[in-house]
Amino acid sequence: MSGDKCMFFNCNLSRRTSKNSFYSFPTNEELAKKWILNSGNMKLVSLSPKRLKKRYICANHFDTKMYNEPVGTIRRTLKKNAVPMEYSLGKICYI
Numbered sequence: 773m774s775g776d777k778c779m780f781f782n783c784n785l786s787r788r789t790s791k792n793s794f795y796s797f798p799t800n801e802e803l804a805k806k807w808i809l810n811s812g813n814m815k816l817v818s819l820s821p822k823r824l825k826k827r828y829i830c831a832n833h834f835d836t837k838m839y840n841e842p843v844g845t846i847r848r849t850l851k852k853n854a855v856p857m858e859y860s861l862g863k864i865c866y867i
């Protein structure tokens with residue numbers, strides 16, 4: 773399992789080839805659990821928090837309301853408690 777890929781279920785975007793933003797899993801354990809649940813990728817449950825921090829979910833899976841307002845030219849950042857959309861409801865990656 774490569775750490776360069778989006779961990780979301782059925783999403784194969786790679787950080788190397790996609791221009792999408794990628795967001796690493798939160799350090800907060802409770803929040804990280806929600807990310808795993810919503811990602812639909814249950815393989816992540818077995819990862820240690822340290823390894824999980826090196827996994828990413830791409831911008832396709834976050835609702836616009838999960839982002840902070842853009843400041844100048846700085847790329848969008850996620851709100852502190854942002855969680856990805858649930859995979860069953862989320863849209864499929866097209867990029």
Ligand SMILES: [Zn+2]
Pocket residue numbers: 778779780783784785829830831832833865
């Ligand atoms: Zn993705």
